[in-house]
Amino acid sequence: MAEVYRIIGAEMSPYSVKVRSYFRYKAIPHQWVLRNAESQAEFEKCAKMPIIPLVVTPEGTGIQDSTPVIDAMEKLFPEPSVHPDDPVARFISALTEEFGDEWGNKWMFHYRWARDVDQISSAGRIARMRGPSADEEKHAAFAGQVRARMVDRVWFVGSNAVTAPQIEAGFVAMLDLLDAHLATRPYLFGGRPAYGDFGLWGQIYEMWTDPTAGALIGGGAPHVLDWVHRMLWPKAEGAFEFWPGLAPTLMPILQQQVGAQFMPWTCANEKALAEAKDEFSVTLADKIWTQKPQKYHARSLAMLRAKYAAAIDKTALDPVLEAAGCLAGLRG
Structure with missing residues (x-):
């Protein structure tokens, strides 16, 4: 019998479904385990951090954080690879994965908790997931607690009265750009899913399940x-494409979304953390963005920079990153 991995996660967690999609694509034997009271003992035994997903290996070792999980599994199960052969497309895929995880999460979290209809839907689903047998009274009470707690946390991703219009305008613009790019290919980098697909998709899949963002999609x-x-x-369903074929519709995404918004934000966030600031402001696409620093993101930025530094031949890559507005930030 094949050794089976266990993915302890939740359907409403973008990082959980991201990892599950990857395991499905790679045909890695696994079980999808809902994070609830029944799985809590295993979670506490194997997890080092209170986050999902947690992947438990057949040997009983826990792996956390969706990007390191995929990186670890890719070494163990290299085929079919999720990395394009073309070095430019390969790194742009890694950049897209990071953009999805960190900037896409702002779209997802904001839309999920910004309006009554989405708050009610999301809190109710979370409450039912955590307490599937609760009667209506207990379910309603727990859903109310979830709603209050999560709405109070939107500041964590930078959602506030100033940034809310920027977040929503940015997502609507991204939808148009992404729809044009996917009009001629099944996946972001061609005929098969790449690293970048999983990171960006996890956030947008979750948005599709919510009323307001789902209607937009x-x-x-x-x-x-x-x-x-x-x-x-x-x-x-086919092969990965090379950068020249991807550029006409992918470069606008890099320039308008990644280079104009995500990259200056992540560098400003890093600077604010280094200076121990409680809040920072940065100009993104001619508008001021203000929020509290996100501590975890400085680590993921460092991981992305390490991947850029590891690229052996940057002759073709650097001009693309420069045109996208990303090169200086990746060089640190």
């Missing part, structure tokens, strides 16, 4: 919607 971005469905059980 379902009603105005048919190619994105197809991709959302496709990535639930991804499979190779």
Whole structure:
């Protein structure tokens, strides 16, 4: 019998479904285990941090944080690779993965908890997941507690009265760009899912399950919607493309979303942490963005920079990153 991994996560966690999609694509034997009271003992035994997903190896070792999980599994299960052969596309895929995890999470968390309809839907689903047998009275009380706690945490991703319009305008613009890019290919980098697909998809899949963002995706971005469905059980439908074929529709995403918004934000966040600031402001696409620093993100930025530094031949890559507005930030 094949050795089986256990993914302890939740359907409403973008990082959990990201890892599950990857395991499905790689055909790695696994069990999907809901994080609840029944799995809590195993979680506490194997987890080093109180976050999901937790992947428990057949040997009983716990691995956490979705990006390191995928990196570890890719070494153990190298085929089919999720990294394009083209060195430019390969790094842009890694950059897209980081962008999805960190900037895409702002879209997801904001839309999930910004409006009554989304708060009610999300809190109710979380409460039912954690207490599937609760009667209606207990369910309603727990849902109310979840709603109050999560709405109070939107500041963590930078959602506030100043940034809310920027977050929503940025997502709507991204939908248009992404829909145009996916109009001629099933996945972001061609005929098969890449590293970047998993990171970006996890956030957008979660948004699709929520009322407000789901209506935007379902009603105005048919190619994105197809991709959302496709990535639930991804499979190779062709080869990876090379950068020249991807550039016409992927470069606008890099320039307008990654280079103009994510990269200056992440560098400003890093600087604020280094200077021990409680709050920072940065100009993104001609608008001031203000928020409290995100501590974890400085570590993921360092991981991305390490991947850039490890790229052996940057002759073709650096001009692309320079044109996208990302090169200086990646050099640190």
